[in-house]
Amino acid sequence: MKKIIFLGLFMLFAVGNINAQAKGKPKSIISTNAGIRKFHEKSELEGMQKGQLLELYIERINSLVNTLPYIALTHKPGITMQDVGIPDNSENIKALDAQQENTRTFLTATVEFQRLMTPYADKGNLVSSILYYESMLKELNSFNE
DSSP, X not given: OHHHHHHHHHHHHHHHHHHHHHHHSOOBSSOXXXXXXXXXXXXXXXXXXXXXXXXXXXXXXXXXXXXXGGTTTOSSTTOBTGGGTOOOOHHHHHHHHHHHHHXXXXXXXXXXXXXXXXXXXXXXXXXXXXXXXXXXXXXXXXXXX
């Protein structure tokens, strides 16, 4: 019986310790899912169906919306406030959390709109838009270098 109680208490403390460590982990300024998988050539995009192009278009919007507001601080996902010299205090964490929640809300509405309206777009305009967004993302990757 003592072994069961001891084991139970040990597991309780172990789980509590793991949760405490997760809460103390510095938060990334730019979401780590803000990247894109691949850059494309115009000929490659022209060979795709509109549904595929729409997904690429949305992926690039997601990446830009999650990156552009922060380029004065960083342009790379995974960088924390501490990495750029911002105090990791409750006020700054609260501000970052609020901004990230606002970004999620904005992206949800934007993606809903894009899924509704963009299928009516001219395929050539969609390809040009994707290439333009990709050029912006390439520029961001070479920012400050």
